[in-house]
Amino acid sequence: MGRLTGGDPSLLRRINSAVVLQALRDSRDGPGAEAPTLTDLVRLTGLSRPTVEGVVEGLIAAGLVLAAEPGEGGTRRQGRPARRFRFRAEAGHLLGVEIGSHRVAALLSDLRGGMLGSTVRAVPESASADERLEQVRAVVPELLRAAGVTRGSLRAVGVGSPGIVEADGTVRLCTALPGWTGLPLAQRLRRSFRCPVLVENDANAAAVAEHWKGAGVGCDDLAVVLAGLSPGAGSLIGGRLHRGYGGAAGEIGALHLLGREATPEETLSTPGQPLHPLDDAAVARVFERARGGDARAREAVERFVRRLVHDVAALVLALDPELVVVGGWAAGMDSVLVPLREELARYCLRPPRVELSVLGDAAVATGALRLALDHVEEQLFAVEGRVTARR
Amino acid sequence: MGRLTGGDPSLLRRINSAVVLQALRDSRDGPGAEAPTLTDLVRLTGLSRPTVEGVVEGLIAAGLVLAAEPGEGGTRRQGRPARRFRFRAEAGHLLGVEIGSHRVAALLSDLRGGMLGSTVRAVPESASADERLEQVRAVVPELLRAAGVTRGSLRAVGVGSPGIVEADGTVRLCTALPGWTGLPLAQRLRRSFRCPVLVENDANAAAVAEHWKGAGVGCDDLAVVLAGLSPGAGSLIGGRLHRGYGGAAGEIGALHLLGREATPEETLSTPGQPLHPLDDAAVARVFERARGGDARAREAVERFVRRLVHDVAALVLALDPELVVVGGWAAGMDSVLVPLREELARYCLRPPRVELSVLGDAAVATGALRLALDHVEEQLFAVEGRVTARR
Numbered sequence: 001m002g003r004l005t006g007g008d009p010s011l012l013r014r015i016n017s018a019v020v021l022q023a024l025r026d027s028r029d030g031p032g033a034e035a036p037t038l039t040d041l042v043r044l045t046g047l048s049r050p051t052v053e054g055v056v057e058g059l060i061a062a063g064l065v066l067a068a069e070p071g072e073g074g075t076r077r078q079g080r081p082a083r084r085f086r087f088r089a090e091a092g093h094l095l096g097v098e099i100g101s102h103r104v105a106a107l108l109s110d111l112r113g114g115m116l117g118s119t120v121r122a123v124p125e126s127a128s129a130d131e132r133l134e135q136v137r138a139v140v141p142e143l144l145r146a147a148g149v150t151r152g153s154l155r156a157v158g159v160g161s162p163g164i165v166e167a168d169g170t171v172r173l174c175t176a177l178p179g180w181t182g183l184p185l186a187q188r189l190r191r192s193f194r195c196p197v198l199v200e201n202d203a204n205a206a207a208v209a210e211h212w213k214g215a216g217v218g219c220d221d222l223a224v225v226l227a228g229l230s231p232g233a234g235s236l237i238g239g240r241l242h243r244g245y246g247g248a249a250g251e252i253g254a255l256h257l258l259g260r261e262a263t264p265e266e267t268l269s270t271p272g273q274p275l276h277p278l279d280d281a282a283v284a285r286v287f288e289r290a291r292g293g294d295a296r297a298r299e300a301v302e303r304f305v306r307r308l309v310h311d312v313a314a315l316v317l318a319l320d321p322e323l324v325v326v327g328g329w330a331a332g333m334d335s336v337l338v339p340l341r342e343e344l345a346r347y348c349l350r351p352p353r354v355e356l357s358v359l360g361d362a363a364v365a366t367g368a369l370r371l372a373l374d375h376v377e378e379q380l381f382a383v384e385g386r387v388t389a390r391r
Numbered sequence: 392m393g394r395l396t397g398g399d400p401s402l403l404r405r406i407n408s409a410v411v412l413q414a415l416r417d418s419r420d421g422p423g424a425e426a427p428t429l430t431d432l433v434r435l436t437g438l439s440r441p442t443v444e445g446v447v448e449g450l451i452a453a454g455l456v457l458a459a460e461p462g463e464g465g466t467r468r469q470g471r472p473a474r475r476f477r478f479r480a481e482a483g484h485l486l487g488v489e490i491g492s493h494r495v496a497a498l499l500s501d502l503r504g505g506m507l508g509s510t511v512r513a514v515p516e517s518a519s520a521d522e523r524l525e526q527v528r529a530v531v532p533e534l535l536r537a538a539g540v541t542r543g544s545l546r547a548v549g550v551g552s553p554g555i556v557e558a559d560g561t562v563r564l565c566t567a568l569p570g571w572t573g574l575p576l577a578q579r580l581r582r583s584f585r586c587p588v589l590v591e592n593d594a595n596a597a598a599v600a601e602h603w604k605g606a607g608v609g610c611d612d613l614a615v616v617l618a619g620l621s622p623g624a625g626s627l628i629g630g631r632l633h634r635g636y637g638g639a640a641g642e643i644g645a646l647h648l649l650g651r652e653a654t655p656e657e658t659l660s661t662p663g664q665p666l667h668p669l670d671d672a673a674v675a676r677v678f679e680r681a682r683g684g685d686a687r688a689r690e691a692v693e694r695f696v697r698r699l700v701h702d703v704a705a706l707v708l709a710l711d712p713e714l715v716v717v718g719g720w721a722a723g724m725d726s727v728l729v730p731l732r733e734e735l736a737r738y739c740l741r742p743p744r745v746e747l748s749v750l751g752d753a754a755v756a757t758g759a760l761r762l763a764l765d766h767v768e769e770q771l772f773a774v775e776g777r778v779t780a781r782r
Contacts, residue, residue: 164740173740221636233709242628244711245612246741252708254740255701310646314705317643318624320635349555349564349645350637 018381019045020055024087035068035084056085063091092155096369099161101125101176104135107365108143113373117147129179137192155376157197158368160205164248169199198371203250204241205367206327207234212370214358215325223321225312227328233315252311305336309343316348327357409772410436411446415456415478426459426475447476454482483546487760490552492516492567495526496756499534504764508538520570528583546767548588549759551596555639560590589762594641595632596758597718598625603761605749606716614712616703618719624706643702696727700734707739718748
């Protein structure tokens with residue numbers, strides 16, 4: 001760690017600025033609660049009054065803080081009421097984008113992570129990389145216009161996509177989307193935005209999302225399994241995303257290649273003809289028929305669950321998470337939950353809790369948004385790369 | 392993070408003390424190199440001369456630093472030669488202990504991790520927990536006596552043992568050693584030592600060891616597989632041991648319970664009669680017969696390698712380490728290396744490097760020693776729980 005002696009005035013200024021900004025962001029200033037005064041900020045931060053004054057002026061100049069009009073209910077002493085300050089969450093905006101095999105979805109938020117709008121657009125499985133990127137470029141202005149936000153106000157864009165994603169946002173390998181392997185995805189999207197674009201594997205983004213506002217709130221060691229025909233998983237360890245050395249952690253779907261057992265496409269098939277690996281609708285129909293009592297569909301689902309239990313057990317034995325969240329096909333997956341719990345309890349030496357995704361369809365875009373917000377918060381609130389707190 | 396304003400004199404003193412002690416420890420003071428003077432320490436640490444003087448006096452009083460006689464080759468100015476200071480690595484000692492199914496082994500080091508002695512003792516597989524602990528208590532005085540070290544000089548004892556180990560050093564589950572499940576191992580051993588006793592899973596200890604001075608030096612994302620009949624693995628992520636939420640990470644040996652494939656005891660059997668799960672000698676014989684050209688032994692080894700590849704692939708897909716180190720039975724395991732490399736390259740989306748253990752038999756005790764040293768270094772060199780550097 002850095003020595004504390006010597007003293008670096010610009011470092012101290014940054015720390016103090018981050019501390020004050022954070023105190024402002026975390027102050028609820030809605031109806032019934034008042035924005036903090038200078039005196040409040042001195043108390044909240046432990047900094048001296050002149051320091052807080054200087055920092056607040058700087059933050060106002062940067063557009064991040066607003067000196068609010070004294071409210072009607074404000075305490076009036078004999079003289080002028082004290083000025084109150086609030087964090088301008090609207091000073092910047094973030095996008096969270098999911099690029100999936102069947103659809104493109106996007107979420108828009110302010111700097112507090114408050115949601116301002118969302119949009120979804122169907123994309124054919126067979127779409128080329130260019131066509132798919134065109135859809136991303138098309139949904140964004142739509143979303144911005146509806147929320148009355150200008151493109152220049154975007155501070156960061158997070159993107160969740162299937163495949164192994166390199167640190168620079170290039171897709172190293174992706175079998176789910178045509179033309180995706182080798183695509184410099186972040187670089188291609190940066191042409192459309194004037195702000196940082198962060199690309200993350202879809203299951204990793206889903207893990208971040210469930211931890212932020214889904215089934216994993218308060219749980220820092222969790223794995224989210226996107227249980228498709230080729231299941232993928234994303235893991236948080238100690239609250240941090242575990243990407244693996246080459247960004248390939250959690251690609252448990254490849255395990256079936258090793259066994260002599262059938263692929264998921266075959267296990268879930270009732271007429272013996274493998275399903276199309278991307279055909280989620282066909283999968284949902286099999287689950288539905290199984291629920292309806294169809295014997296062959298039931299057998300198919302049982303085969304599929306055995307396969308899934310094996311893959312998830314492998315992940316759990318390797319990582320020992322506190323919680324496994326099952327996401328992916330919301331349609332049929334609730335019937336997977338009970339057998340998955342039972343089997344993991346039998347075979348894992350320390351069985352994890354198993355829960356269904358809370359966010360469902362929205363998980364990947366929500367996680368992508370959180371990653372964009374993390375990036376911006378690191379700039380606003382962090383000192384030497386460490387985010388000081390998360391709401 | 393803590394605020395830097397306000398100022399805590401005792402915290403500053405601790406930081407400064409840790410910085411000076413570390414500079415002293417990392418100064419080579421052997422033949423040909425001279426121990427640092429006060430002036431050297433001022434330069435090395437960036438602290439003021441009065442601060443360094445005060446800190447050094449405190450460290451001398453604590454017995455951690457010695458004011459060395461000015462060497463013959465020392466720079467003599469006109470007056471008295473400058474005093475030189477050295478870290479007293481002999482001011483404390485550490486033990487690293489392996490408790491295995493067949494043996495108990497122990498290593499002794501000084502505060503720099505310099506090895507002072509080792510000892511091994513065979514223990515029957517069937518030994519009870521009390522008998523096994525008795526062997527641990529017996530090897531320690533032997534080792535201390537041979538090195539001329541008193542028991543009171545021990546600062547920490549690290550122990551590596553099979554099984555899932557809780558944070559408090561209790562064995563939650565262990566099928567390899569009789570009477571081990573439920574044993575409060577750390578607590579039992581603390582009766583024999585006046586210093587902290589830290590218990591760790593054996594594969595985890597091996598991972599720490601290979602990272603410290605084995606096949607994984609310089610590699611912060613690695614998995615060490617102890618490839619026995621029931622393989623276990625230990626992983627480092629970003630240079631830190633990954634224990635999992637309940638200490639059960641890496642227990643990949645349980646995976647075969649899920650498959651319909653045979654257990655390792657059966658796969659490696661040539662006459663069809665399962666081997667005893669703890670019989671490493673029988674396993675080594677099968678490997679040797681396979682190398683000698685025996686067809687049935689070859690088939691058995693092939694079956695075993697398939698099983699091992701599957702378990703290791705599951706771990707690799709979940710974690711995506713940079714490096715996999717194969718340890719365990721040094722005798723036959725070199726013949727496992729090539730097929731393991733080939734198969735992982737085929738099935739893993741980002742295949743890791745695969746290397747044989749460098750430390751072999753000594754890995755578990757070496758890792759246990761390193762964990763004891765980490766514990767002591769945290770007290771000596773760390774501020775607020777963060778170790779400032781590792782040699």
